[in-house]
Amino acid sequence: MFTGLVEEKGLVRSFVKGGPSGFLTIEARRVLEGLEEGDSIAVNGVCLTVTGFDSCAFTVDVMAETLEKTNIGLLAPGAVVNLERALKIGGRLGGHFVTGHVDATGAILSSRPRGIAVELWIKAPPEVESFLVPQGSVALDGVSLTVADLKPGAFMVSLIPHTREKTTLGSKRVGDLLNIEADIMGKYISYLLMRRGIGQSERITPEFLAEHGFI
Template structure:
């Protein structure tokens, strides 16, 4: 589990491609301080497992499902990536709940400066857009961000200078592909509301009740 607060920018140093999978070495500094084999690291928002490491980087395996669902397959030697270690229990929760399981990809349509902030407008498929709500949370390449505007097939976020400086967003431009992860709470609520009546236990909680109380 992650929070979407990126710890550092790493660099892809090697990619070994298989028939439908890949292994990748990523150079890093800050996150190596307490790294272990088997640890989960979010790489551009994708939860990947450390298979080996040394003082300058680590290796991860990338399965076919991950390649098909995310943009990681486009990463090449020299690509910059956002890195975050799994969150510690007992620490401050700076972002939102991020699982590292990508729901789909989006395409940056526009990057526009607005005084000290920068707006990113991103197009996404319907399966992702259904969970995008104004003032809700979304993870873009593993970065916890607040949705500022929503249209039928696109949404926009406004990014502060610190976030651009500490992540690879500063290198993104129109046409680039980004990984997207929706807020997991919305998906679970939808699933529960769709459960057949025969499986439901008596409850006073309804869709109308949730809407009335701000959910």
């Protein structure tokens, strides 16, 4: 489990692909502190298991499903990625619960400055659209963000200067693919509603939740 608060940006040293899987080595500093084999690290929001490390880099195995479902397969040596270690029991939860299991990828549709922020409109694939709610949480490339606006097939987030500086989102451009993980609470609520016979196609809104007794 993660929080969506990126600890540092890492640099891809190598990505060796063999058949449907591969081995990814990333140079880092902070996430190496106290690291052990078998630990989990979120790389661009994807939970991956450490299989080896040295004083300045770590290696993870990347399975076929990860390559197919996320933007990890697009990485090449020299690429910069977001890194976060798994949440420790008793640690502060400054973002929201992020599992590291990406639901889909979505392309950046537009990017425009507004005051000190930058507004990004992201394509919302069907796998995540029904889980998005205004002012709800969403993880983009492992970064915990708030859904600022919604329209059919797309949603908007606002990036403050700190987020643009400390994560890879500040360097993203229109057309780039981002890993999207919907808020796990929305997934549980959707599952419960489906068990009650309420269709997933109905958008989850604060009014909808109140009507059905969730808030």
